[in-house]
Amino acid sequence: MYRLLIVDDEEIITDALYETFARYMPDCLDVCRAYSASEALAWMERSRIDIVLTDIRMPGMNGLELTEQVLAYWSHCRVVFLTGYSDFNYAYQAFQMQNVRYLLKTEGYDKILAVVGEVVEEIRQSQHMHKLLEKTYEVTCQLAVLQQEEYLRNLLQNGTSYAGSEIDIQNHLDQWGIGLRASSPVYVVLGRMTYREKPSHAERAQLQTSARMIGSAVMEEQTIHISVLDHYGDMVWLIQPKQTELEPGSSLVRYLEGTLEWVQEACMTSLGISVVFALAGNSCHWSEIPRQYERLRQLHWMKIGDGISMVLRDYDEVLPNQGQREFTRISNRIEVMSGYLETGKIQQFYEVFEALANELIHEDVTMERAMETYYNLALHLYSTINRWGLHQDIPDQRRLLHLHEYTCMKDAVQFLYQAADQLVRFKSSNEQERANAVIHSLCAYVTEHLEEDLSLVRLAELYHFNPSYLSRFFKQEMGINLSEFIDELRIRRAKELLRNADLMVREVALQVGYESAHSFTRFFKKATGMTPQEFRESLLVR
Template sequence: MFQLLIVDDESAVVDSLADTLPWQQIGIGSVFKAYSGFEALEILHTNTIDILITDIRMPGMSGLELLEKTRRSWKKMKCILLSGHAEFDYARQAIRHDTYEYLLKPISDEDILDKVSKLVELLKVERDELQSYQLVAQAFEESLPKLRGELLNDLLQGLKLSPRRLQEKMELLKVSMLLDESIALMLVRMEGKLSELDLYSLSLMDFAIGNMAEEIFEDYFRLWPCKDIHGFLVFLVMVKAEKREELAEKEAVDQQLQQLASQLQLSVNHYLKGTVSVLISKWGQFPGDVDKLYQDSLYSLRRRIGSQSGLFIYVSDELEQQPVHSLQRLYEPPLLVHLLESASWESAEDKLVNIFHELHRKWADSSEHLIEVFFAIYASFSSFAHKNGRELAAMIGPALSDVAGLTACRSIQSLESWAFQAFRLMRDSMENETRNDREHTVGKIKQYIQKHLTKDVSLQAVADFMYMHPVHISRIYKLETGENLSDYILRLKMEMAAAMLANRSVKNYEIALKLGYQNPNYFNKVFKKYYSLTPQEYRLKLEEGN
């Protein structure tokens, strides 16, 4: 169902069209009414309008002026112009503003329903085209390689997903993987002139090497590629289902994998005129061993390749790896600092809980690990404070922000107490600041409205004054005060109107115009709805009271 807005300074015309025609039957779910161009803009800023019907000649803002303003922000809205004058200039301007119809008054109910019905059908076609599955699917397909690479990179960095969640993601990204499937990793490090390429040329080289690897490995293995945070190309390698019988023996798999990886290295050198080092990890299972294989591969690369270039390393099962005593929860995505920056306070607190759970379980007696956690958390807190234009000491107090003596690291209990105490103080500080900012914003909004009540206090005018979007203005005001901004403006206007009615020398229509109501009849209607009395009845009641 679509939404319709009818605008005319003649309230009888608006009310008749809005209230008497069977709009639901032609697909119109809601009909909004406005008695001036300014009221129409307020409605447009807070509601999604699909079809606009407006008169041309209106005081204050003509229909053509309204059309010109709406074309800037509501390009998809369809417009019908009504006019009591068959003037060529009006028709010409209507065409310039891409008006759907230009209709001359008087127009029958059947004609207006017919025109709007045709517009509804047109909108349905446009909506269906916009939501076309083929268009969305095409865009998604084009993004699949990047999205697959991002998922693999997260798994390399230690991201833990439930089996069901991981399976859903892989199905969505069309990754053919089985849980507990045997996998190995192949790391390719570009060296020499390849590592010095500009970003565009490097992207082309990544693409070329990726294609080359797919062609070389396609007969025996499936590859899932990504580029890691160090700039290495990482390929998750799996034996193709139809080749598992042929490569049943582990030695056969290893031999074939090494041969193809060596061929890739030589092909890069021969065809792309570049040098790469290639490292193949041990075998493990997906997804549980992904991050461990990756960390072991990085360790082997640092230890056995280092700054040398053009090397080929195969990490055999027989080679005993030095255990990597690293903190997993601290560095797995999402990082603590990123959770703080996105104001995900609950997730950030969960992150701290997981960090200390691992610390209690594995490294409670390791002073180095305690210090590592302290400085990592301290750096996250400090970075967050500075990005918000604050000193950390101002947020958590000088006692907790002072690192002298590293008191917090003397035991895991003291470190945990420091971390959660500092975290909660920082969260409270930010939430108080947000509330204060909101209060200050609402205060400025009220001051502006009170000062300009007899001028333009439309939502757009307030938004322009605050340098904010109209929708944001409405939401922040409602969030802070519990009432709609339009209700607040109406209350002030009605209170001012009531005060002005006490002055016998001021006419009712003068009060209406002073408060921005171009149509006195509409002002009378609004006043009666608010006070249950017309302005004249209210004035008489005041006189009787005196």
Template sequence: MYRILIVDDERIIVDGLSEMLKEKLDAEIEVYKAYSAPEALEWLDRIRIDIVLTDIRMPEMTGLELQQAIVARWPRCKVVFLTGYHDPVYIQASVRNGAIDYVLKTEGDPAIRSAIEKAIKLAEEEVANSETVVKAKAYIAEAIPVLRNEYFLALLEGQESREKSRSAKFRELAVALDPGLPVYCLAGRIDEWNNAESPSDKALYMYAVNNILEEFLAGAVKAHHIVYERNRSIWLMQPPAEDRLAKAEVPDWSNWIRYIRGSVEQIQTACKQVLKLPCSFIAAEAPTGWESLATRFRALDSMFLQGIGLGTELFLTDGFLPDGGTPGAGSETERSQAKRVQLLEKYLDEADRDAYFEMFRQITKLDPDRAASSIALELYYSIVAMIFSYLNRWSMMAEVTDKIPLQRLVSLDSHSSWDDARRFLEHVSEHLFERKMNVRNKQIYDIVKRLHDYIESHLSGDLSLARLAELVYLAPSYLSRFYKQTTGKGISEHIADTRLHKAKELLLQPHLKIHEIGLQVGFPSAPYFTRFFRKMTSLSPQEFRDLNG
């Protein structure tokens, strides 16, 4: 998915180019429109843009000045200039500043389309060419030094850390982060392994993902990568020491965080294309102090373990909090010492139903002489403790009391046999999995309904993927995949269907003029509305009205 921003102070040119690119380009694209340089800057401050097609002579700001603003915000953005003037001075200046092409308006649609296709190809090559670097770094850097990793794992688990002792530890372990500056947290997960079976293969993949992130954010951040689960890790980030943000007495993090979030979508794409690994990310809304790091970490990680977080290739922010809450300090009960019961808890958290019940049946299959022994007693209450831990951490205790007889759960003697007790625990586990999936399904339903309601009531307004993503706290690229996976069709297709349905409804009202109907369903000019309607129905709006009048 590539985002293209068209900038020109002539509305008819912007609208025409937008329609042409949507129809003629084979690549999957989102097209955004700006009718002035200031409006273009608003888009650039709002989302990552991959390609800008801009007029070079505009009233408020020249295209060259806009190009400098683009590079400052999104260094990898490709700029194509479009102008009615063949001016060698402008051409030379644009090329020096990094423009990839310069197209005269008189050259027509084919030349413009060719320039955009060239920009897309360059963007694809940048991702592909990073493969050699990624592989080299992955094999050289076998692991993060053990002591450094253990120290940061302890911080994530809530170990107290004062700035003075933290500074000494950072110097000792050669940590690049500033112990006195807040950190920005980005949690990541490899959703599926690419035929990686051994722990060493998986470790290499984890570090390859880290290397991709470092490459895309080079110069913009200093980061520390911590692997805390077999498929999950977290990055702690700060601006470089020489950056004005790091030096500011009261720093404004918004632009820096926006850049990181926009780059994460490219990192996700690179992981999929280069490593063949689908990855998910959850970004913090704001930086956090070291004293609050453990709380922030638990909140981010918990989002991977319930509701929509159980999906794949997601990109969320912690502004989107799943129903069911997040674990707080001291919310967990004491865990069982049995390693396999710990695995049960892990599989339950991750909604890995098959692995959970396979392990459950293995550990609860006891010989007849052991079924009445203290081993059965220990095993039963270990599983019960795990279940209570789960209920407490996800604030489910109150809602399950009507469905799970807790008195029977806490007493092995209430069961007639070990097999009866085992079946009861299995039934309780089934209920927990069912509830977990119900929460996810409800969240999915709520997101889709909110999108549909908004689209239906804003047909003449901003229905860009960026706006819809902001509405439901999802990243635009993830929203596009999420919607298609959930509904079976693209979100742009749903918008078109909704516009068509509303247009047909309004065309049955003879007092409304056709151009007024076009405006109401999101088409600024009658020709665009007529072309859309004919494409969808093989009829013009007037022909439809005549047939149904």
């Protein structure tokens, strides 16, 4: 999914364009809006933006100055200037910029939609594998690939015990044509591919090579890096910034997160494969590479299982807000859960059980905490199965105590659910099917906060998801786009409020998330075929 940011200091124009594009290619466009250049830059810091549709003349920072900062931050971003002025000087400056177009507001919505559609297609084409392969093929052919990769694999496994001192490491790096600096720390990225159909060995090797070339080509502008396939067939990058720091207000980790999202889109578009990346949140010294690499492998194991592209970030430190989210002692919670099961309080049992299970696959959970939670929970289920004499009903119960036998934590959690369901079915024949906790919570939040910011980026921040992943996950579970779901709730709520004749249309608009009554009226008529006032009058006729 591509992200479009609309920037204009005129609220009516911004809102009208936002509503138009929100319904234009909903499966591939996530639309955001800003009413000033400074607000637009704040969006750039929060999330990757693929297309910026901006007015040129704005108070404070104008569109040309904004574009210079946008392209410095995300060089792959495309910009479409939209202005009411046919000013030659502005147009001339705009055409000097890379990936920039120039439109007059008088050209109408159809022209604007067509141009953005062309830009989306250009981005798709730019992600095509062959263009990226051509850019990196010449460099790749010059490397002594076999010797270089064997050196890197041994470095991942043994660190400086294999490579030697800093001087020895630098000599090896120079010998194998690796541009990294032994005197500087490195970031480690681990990528794992999933395939729609099982490929042959030759096909897998070609896909792995192509994916590495795509990733390296995209990261080339801001970083020094080298990639290698580890002994398990996963892709590993060792990365250093080209400069001491990137542009003020940014960081290499944030840059890598956005860039890896772009690589995922390119791999899906060009190769038809899904890639999950695990990214170290902090750099490490060369001697610590094996430990960092092993942590990322464990993070993959804990999080992967649904084949959906996402970027995982490893926080190998105490998070700043961790004190606000202290876990209650696991043993106490399991004791409470056991009491609910024994007394037949199935709903309360599942509430505690799901809370523990969700912690195992939560984005911020540490691996150490996940292991402790899993084995405490598994041991309780195992003990209950034995105590209730359910050996015949759950013949493979011993798997509960062998976490290493599962391909990932999600599979292990799924088996915990199967064991819990068996116990509940034994206890009660009227078991309710377990609803997806995240989707249920998200739907409840949207319903209760219709008057607030419900953009995809905001919801992703609240639920600790990657925005693109949240969009795909919601549609996969609910069969409807998240934006369509929000619009339906807003229309339903608006109809309820309009029945109250004491409320003005502007008051109704504010309660369903529209600051402008004009924008709300256009949205309501688009969805129902009537203006809010016409809807009220139709109620009187009835």
